[in-house]
Amino acid sequence: MLKRVCDFTLGAPNPYNFELTVHKPAGWYWxxxxxxxxxxxxxxxxxxxSDDVVGLKASSLGSVEKPEVLVQVFCEDRxxxxxxxxxxxxxxxxxxxxxxxxxFYLLAGRYPVLExxxxxxxGMRASEDPEVFHKVILSITLQMTRIERSYxxxxxxxxxxxxxxxxxxxxxxxxxxxxxxxxxxxxELREKCNxxxxxxxIKKAAEDLCEGEIPSWMELKKMSREEAKKALMRIRGVxxxxxxxxxxxxxxxxxxWSVKIFYTLLFGRELEGNPRSGIPVVREYAEKEWGKWQGYxxxxxxxxxxxxxxxxxxxxxDTLDEKP
DNA sequence: GCGTCCAGGTCTACC
DNA sequence: GGTAGACCTGGACGC
Numbered sequence: 001m002l003k004r005v006c007d008f009t010l011g012a013p014n015p016y017n018f019e020l021t022v023h024k025p026a027g028w029y030w031x032x033x034x035x036x037x038x039x040x041x042x043x044x045x046x047x048x049x050s051d052d053v054v055g056l057k058a059s060s061l062g063s064v065e066k067p068e069v070l071v072q073v074f075c076e077d078r079x080x081x082x083x084x085x086x087x088x089x090x091x092x093x094x095x096x097x098x099x100x101x102x103x104f105y106l107l108a109g110r111y112p113v114l115e116x117x118x119x120x121x122x123g124m125r126a127s128e129d130p131e132v133f134h135k136v137i138l139s140i141t142l143q144m145t146r147i148e149r150s151y152x153x154x155x156x157x158x159x160x161x162x163x164x165x166x167x168x169x170x171x172x173x174x175x176x177x178x179x180x181x182x183x184x185x186x187x188e189l190r191e192k193c194n195x196x197x198x199x200x201x202i203k204k205a206a207e208d209l210c211e212g213e214i215p216s217w218m219e220l221k222k223m224s225r226e227e228a229k230k231a232l233m234r235i236r237g238v239x240x241x242x243x244x245x246x247x248x249x250x251x252x253x254x255x256x257w258s259v260k261i262f263y264t265l266l267f268g269r270e271l272e273g274n275p276r277s278g279i280p281v282v283r284e285y286a287e288k289e290w291g292k293w294q295g296y297x298x299x300x301x302x303x304x305x306x307x308x309x310x311x312x313x314x315x316x317x318d319t320l321d322e323k324p
Numbered sequence: 325g326c327g328t329c330c331a332g333g334t335c336t337a338c339c
Numbered sequence: 340g341g342t343a344g345a346c347c348t349g350g351a352c353g354c
Contacts, residue, residue, distance in 0.1 A: 143333040149348065150332075196347025201334085239334050253334035276333095329352085339342085 002055045002074035002167035008088055009061070009070050011098035016067035017123030018060035021096060025121070026303045027109060030094065031056070031129040032162075033154055034173035043170040048083055048088050049216070052076075053174050055167035064123045069095055074167035093217070093248075096125025104293045108300075110250035111289070113265045113308060117300040120307045126299035130217040133178045135237060136205045139242035140198050142255075156193040156279070157202075181206035182254070201237025208235065209297065217248055225249040225292075235315060250295020254279055258302070265308065 023037045035044035041059040048054060055074030062068030071091050073079070079087060092098055101123075108114035141153040161176035161184065165192045181189070181203060190199035208214050214235060220228040229251070232243040243260075244251030254262055256275040263271035263281045271278040286294040301308065 125332065140333090144331065145333095145348070146331055146350075148350080152349095174350080190347080194348065197334095197345090198347075241333060253332090257332040259332090325354105327352105327354090330350100331348100334346090334353105336345085337343095 002076055002165055004168075005054075005075045005078050006073045006084060006087075007070065008073070008091060009068060010092070010095060010097045012069065012095070013069040013100040013102070014067055015064045015101070015123035016097065016125070017064050017121070018058075018069055018095075020121055020124035020303075021127065022058060022094075024124070024299075024303050026305070028128075032134075032158070032172065032174055033151075034158060034162075036170050036172065040297055043168060043172060044170045045165055045174045046087070046094070046129065046176065047134075047175065048086055048090075050083060051177055051179060052079075052083065053163060053165055054079075054087055054163050055170075055172065057168050057170075058091075058095070067097070067123075069097060071095075072168075073151045074165075089218070090130055093130040094127055096127030098156070099125055101125070101296070104296050107290065107293055108297075113301060114297055116308055116311050117304040120304045121300055123189065124300070124303070126250065126296045130216060130248065131175075132217050132220070133205065133209050134237065135246040136214075136242070137175070137202055137247040140201050140205075140237050141195070142245075143198070143237075143242070153193055153195055153198070157195075160192050176204040178209040182210045198237065201235075203240075204236050221248040225251075249292075250298065252283050252294045252298050254282050254298075261305065262301070 019040055022042045029035055031044040031046055032040060033317055035042060041057065044056050045053050046056055052075065057072040057074070059070055060068065061070050105118055108118045132166055138154070141150045157176060158173050161180050162174045164171055164173050186199050189195060193199070196204065205214065208240035215231050220231065223231065228247045228249055229243045230283065232238050232246050235241070238246065239255050241255055259275050259278045259282050260271050263278045263306045266282065266285055286297060290297045312314070
């Protein structure tokens with residue numbers, strides 16, 4: 001059982017909606033697929049550069065217009081000043097309390113789809129777990145398969161190689177560390193987690209990360225958008241789509257499923273022919289129209305599909321199932 | 325039941 | 340530089 005070692009209280013530029021930020025409507029997790037969310041409070045876990053895992057309990061003390069977030073940190077031992085500072089940095093990144101969305105909201109007013117999404121998800125931040133390795137695993141398991149199998153692979157990875165931490169009467173399953181996965185035999189990884197050819201890439205990424213060949217989140221953040229993407233695409237198994245998911249400079253990671261929806265929403269007609277042909281069209285549109293806010297546009301639309309399809313009377317298909 | 329097809333990308337060999 | 344073809348697995352579908 002971890003003990004409470006420190007608390008942080010954070011302010012944010014309004015509007016800021018804590019619940020929508022940490023518990024997004026489309027069902028995606030904040031830090032780990034096995035975190036707990038009950039009545040406005042979230043219990044989750046983050047990994048520090050020292051490989052220590054801290055438990056996080058977070059809730060809102062304020063409102064959308066007067067935001068204030070309380071985060072309690074749990075750990076085996078008291079954190080050093082450096083690790084406490086790193087924990088705060090991770091929390092700031094994940095809560096998005098330093099991001100001001102007013103500019104995005106002004107831009108959104110010019111596009112009916114975004115205007116509706118902003119109305120529905122007012123105050124939400126697009127931010128999430130700033131851990132490159134977790135995002136590498138996620139993006140690789142999302143490739144070339146149905147979403148059900150992606151979830152299965154993720155579940156098996158966490159169940160077989162992740163660690164469970166217990167704090168504040170909650171038990172949270174954490175992602176496996178790069179060190180752990182680098183030491184697992186590739187065949188074992190393939191068989192135990194149903195990864196197929198992805199086992200080679202995940203194992204290689206774990207090894208590269210241990211050897212310092214993959215930049216950290218903060219290092220990527222300091223790079224330009226293009227440099228960060230180029231650095232990520234040097235990881236085996238990470239192409240343009242995956243790099244857009246991993247990078248701290250969010251792009252527009254449309255795939256053959258989401259491109260059909262975005263095409264319909266943006267151009268008012270269904271995409272005909274091979275869906276892959278629509279990907280560069282939608283990407284180009286997002287880059288040209290929304291520039292640095294394209295990641296926000298993607299997150300807002302993706303998390304508001306049910307409402308958008310109803311309000312704009314557009315059929316977005318039957319693939320809106322809840323995520324794990 | 326059983327065989328076949330193909331999917332929320334990426335890599336590699338070949339031209 | 341551009342582009343087929345291969346890659347794991349498992350659910351859907353046709354027979």
